[in-house]
Amino acid sequence: MRRGGSYRIAHMGMLFAVALVLSFLESALVPLLGLMPAMKIGLANIVVMYALLFLGRGYACALVLLKALFAFLTRGFTAGVLSLLGGSASLLVLCLLLLWPGGLSGYLFSACGALAHNLGQLVGAAILLSSAAALGYAPVLMIAGLIMGGITWWLLKALLPYFAHLSAKNNQNPLYKKLR
Numbered sequence: 001m002r003r004g005g006s007y008r009i010a011h012m013g014m015l016f017a018v019a020l021v022l023s024f025l026e027s028a029l030v031p032l033l034g035l036m037p038a039m040k041i042g043l044a045n046i047v048v049m050y051a052l053l054f055l056g057r058g059y060a061c062a063l064v065l066l067k068a069l070f071a072f073l074t075r076g077f078t079a080g081v082l083s084l085l086g087g088s089a090s091l092l093v094l095c096l097l098l099l100w101p102g103g104l105s106g107y108l109f110s111a112c113g114a115l116a117h118n119l120g121q122l123v124g125a126a127i128l129l130s131s132a133a134a135l136g137y138a139p140v141l142m143i144a145g146l147i148m149g150g151i152t153w154w155l156l157k158a159l160l161p162y163f164a165h166l167s168a169k170n171n172q173n174p175l176y177k178k179l180r
Contacts, residue, residue, distance in 0.1 A: 012059065016066050019047040023067070036140070042114055042152045045090065049110065049156055050163055052094055064091050078128060082121045089120025106157065111149030118145045 022043035029041060044067060052060035064087035072080025093116035097109055118141040125134035 011055075012062055012066075015047050015051060015059070015063060019044040019063060019067060020070065022046060035144075040148070042117065042148050043155070045087075045113065045117065046152050046156045046159065048087070048091065049094065049113065049152070050160075052091070052098075054163075057091075057095060060091055060094075064088060081128065082124045085124035086117040086121035089123075090114070090117035092116070106153045107150050110153035110156070111146050114145035114149035114152065115142060118142065 026041050026043040048060050048063050048067075051063050064084070067087060068080050068084035071083035090113045094109065094113045097104060097112055119138075122135055122138055122141065125137075126132050
């Protein structure tokens, strides 16, 4: 059955709300875990990966744009640009990985997305600062991306039963089966 425009808008709003709650939770956890402010767990990216795997690139792209717009409106120009560049780089890499013939581990999928997100933000920071000094964070953020990418994949797998009502395609999607 084909869903109407109202359903898709409500569905997107619900996913965006979940991403915002996860982002807020992440902001509260970062200082408790003793992480540098630039190190994020990437909890909101769980929703983007879910959207990409089960709803399509359009939903995932819209979520990346909404997250960047929200960052712009609540934290300013720099946060909005960095969110957009990181989210776009991550989404591009995830889409390219889904084109890979054969199977792909979920960890590799998520970790590559996290690494691309960090790299996109580092390049954005270097451009905004007109200095390559921001790239000095690269080694730390690349290690963090490998670790956090694994955590976000594990969390996505754990949360899928709770997301099941959002999409009837959860266990039938060939993209998700490709990542097992």
